[in-house]
Amino acid sequence: MSMTAPFAKMNGLGNEIIVADMRSRADRITPAAAIALNADPATKFDQIMAIYDPRTPGTINYIEIINSDGTMAQACGNGMRCVVQALAAETGQKIFTFETIAGILNAEEHADGLISVDMGIPRFGWQDIPLAEEFRDTRMIELQIGPIDAPVLHSPSVASMGNPHAIFWVDEDVWSYELDRFGPLLENHPIFPERANISIAQVTSRESMNLRTWERGAGLTLACGSATCAAVVCAARTNRTGRKVEVTVPSGGQLTVEWRADDHVVMTGPAEWEFSGNFNPATGAWLREIEGAA
Numbered sequence: 001m002s003m004t005a006p007f008a009k010m011n012g013l014g015n016e017i018i019v020a021d022m023r024s025r026a027d028r029i030t031p032a033a034a035i036a037l038n039a040d041p042a043t044k045f046d047q048i049m050a051i052y053d054p055r056t057p058g059t060i061n062y063i064e065i066i067n068s069d070g071t072m073a074q075a076c077g078n079g080m081r082c083v084v085q086a087l088a089a090e091t092g093q094k095i096f097t098f099e100t101i102a103g104i105l106n107a108e109e110h111a112d113g114l115i116s117v118d119m120g121i122p123r124f125g126w127q128d129i130p131l132a133e134e135f136r137d138t139r140m141i142e143l144q145i146g147p148i149d150a151p152v153l154h155s156p157s158v159a160s161m162g163n164p165h166a167i168f169w170v171d172e173d174v175w176s177y178e179l180d181r182f183g184p185l186l187e188n189h190p191i192f193p194e195r196a197n198i199s200i201a202q203v204t205s206r207e208s209m210n211l212r213t214w215e216r217g218a219g220l221t222l223a224c225g226s227a228t229c230a231a232v233v234c235a236a237r238t239n240r241t242g243r244k245v246e247v248t249v250p251s252g253g254q255l256t257v258e259w260r261a262d263d264h265v266v267m268t269g270p271a272e273w274e275f276s277g278n279f280n281p282a283t284g285a286w287l288r289e290i291e292g293a294a
């Protein structure tokens with residue numbers, strides 16, 4: 001086994017992704033390697049999507065998702081689109097079935113280059129998210145930040161897309177909130193025993209919303225695919241929108257999310273390759289691949 005593994009630096013609407021090719025390898029990417037890669041401005045990332053050999057018949061690969069703080073995540077919608085684009089470019093295949101720690105996931109690259117990922121079935125039970133205490137109705141839970149009599153953010157909807165999400169509904173521009181200040185406090189609030197991804201959502205019509213997300217284990221990001229899915233199912237569940245919504249993310253791009261009649265949530269959007277290289281999964285030391293080199 002070679003010391004180094006190939007990787008591609010990519011992004012999904014600005015969500016910074018490293019797609020690591022760990023096929024035919026038994027080793028894992030260490031938290032130290034993730035932290036080292038994230039410390040270098042050239043490879044700074046939000047998630048690493050590590051592609052491994054399949055574990056389950058009927059799936060093409062097992063995908064491990066690592067946040068920039070070195071912790072594991074169960075879901076990453078933007079990262080999955082990057083994985084699909086990388087594998088489609090390599091193999092010509094267009095339809096994929098993957099396995100992650102959250103389960104089996106289907107995805108497809110369309111003729112126009114956009115990629116759809118079936119993000120699975122959302123869960124709303126307080127134990128599923130999970131929350132530290134019982135809430136019978138997770139369309140709105142008691143949680144607020146700011147002065148007790150004039151909270152800045154309050155009463156979020158919560159959902160699991162495999163990973164935990166809280167969505168705070170706002171009327172004002174999403175950029176007028178100090179998410180960099182409130183995000184870490186809410187991510188680590190005792191109500192979320194596994195921490196949570198924290199989003200603020202401004203619904204602009206039955207079919208559109210603006211969304212900003214503070215990601216668990218990664219901080220402020222330019223897009224978060226699973227958060228867009230969580231926001232759309234929570235918006236539909238609270239009758240703020242219909243079941244198909246175009247979500248504008250901080251990069252200015254759009255993701256289309258449809259909560260289908262069969263309960264599956266399908267997210268569609270682009271992915272972009274930036275550069276390729278090789279890295280050491282134990283240390284994070286890396287070298288850029290020279291384009292055009294044999």
Ligand SMILES: N[C@@H](CCC[C@H](N)C(=O)O)C(=O)O
Pocket residue numbers: 015046047067072073074075076077078079163164197215216217218223224225226227
């Ligand atoms: N960027 C991702 C979500 C990443 C996972 C998250 N930080 C977590 O720990 O749950 C996406 O596009 O879904």
